Amino acid sequence: MATATAITAPNQFVEANGRRLAYRSIGAGRPIVLSTRFRGNMDLWDPLFLDSLAARGFQVITFDYSGLGLSSGTATYNPIEMARDPRDLIKALDLNDVTLAGWSLGGLVAQSTLALYPNNITHLVLLGTNPPGPLVKPAEQLFFDTAGKAENDFEDIVTLFFEPASKMSRDAAQRSVDRIALRREGLSIPVPVDFARANLGKGPKNPAFPADAVLTALKNSAVPILHIGGDHDIIFPVVNWYALNQQMKSLHLITFPQAGHGPQHQHPELSADVIASFVRNI
Secondary structure, three states: OOOOOOOOOOOEEEEEOOEEEEEEEEOOOEEEEEEOOOOOOHHHOOHHHHHHHHHOOEEEEEEOOOOOOOOOOOOOOOHHHHOHHHHHHHHHOOOOOEEEEEEOHHHHHHHHHHHHOOOOEEEEEEEOOOOOOOOOOOOOHHHHHHHOOOOOOHHHHHHHHOOOOOHHHHHHHHHHHHHHOOOOOOOOOOOOHHHHHHHHOOOOOOOOOOOHHHHHHHHHOOOOEEEEEEOOOOOOOOHHHHOOOOOOOOEEEEEEOOOOOOHHHHOHHHHHHHHHHHHHHO
C-alpha cells in the first residue's frame, strides 16, 4: 500500500463527547496536531508543509473544528471553547508526547489548549498568530475588509497570507495555491461565510484575544514555545511576540522577511526544518 500524503490521506473520524471529529493523519513518529486558521479546514494546509513535517519524523494530524468542515457538533470561534477539540482528539487517539501547533485562530486555540489541558503536550508551535492580552500593534483594517469576502481570489490570498510588495512572496503564493488545489477527492466542507463574518468583526480590537488566564499560564509554563511569523502579518503583527521577551521564559521567535500571515506556506520546507529541530533539541 502506498504511503498516504497530504493530498491522498483519507478522512477519518472519532467520536468524542457527543460529536464526531474529522481528522487526517500522515507519517509516523512523534505526533504533531495542527489547529487551523479562521475559515480554515483540513484542505487549506499547504500539502508540502504537511508532507515535509512527515518526512522529518512526525505523525502529522490535521482536523476540522466541531460543527465545521466534516466534523459534527456546535460550531464556535471562541478559542477557549475550541480548545476542547484538540484535547478530545489527543485523548481519543491516545497520543502522547504531543507537539501542539496552531496557525492564526488555531494558534489561539493551541495556546488555550496548553493553558487549560496541558497533559501530554511537550511543545507548542505557533504560526502567524497573536499572544493573549494587550497588543503593542493591532491588526490592519485591510485584513477585515478582505477576510470577510464571500470568496477570496488569488490577490486576496496574497494580501491575507503573503507579502504583496515582494515578488518572492507572490511567487511563493502561486506555488502554494497550486499545491493546495492538487487535492480533489475527499474534500472537506468550506466554513459558511455567514458564520465567519459573524465572528470576524468590522475592525481591529485591542486586545484581540482577551484571555488573562491564558497569558498567565504561558508566562509560567515550562513547555517550550516556538512562534514562526512573517515580518508583515496584517492581522497578527509579529512585534507583539517580541514585546513578551523576558516575560515568557520558554518563548522562541523566528521571523521570515518579506513574508505575511502564512509563513509556513511561503517557506514550507524551511518551516518544517525549524519545527523538527526545535522539537528535537529543546
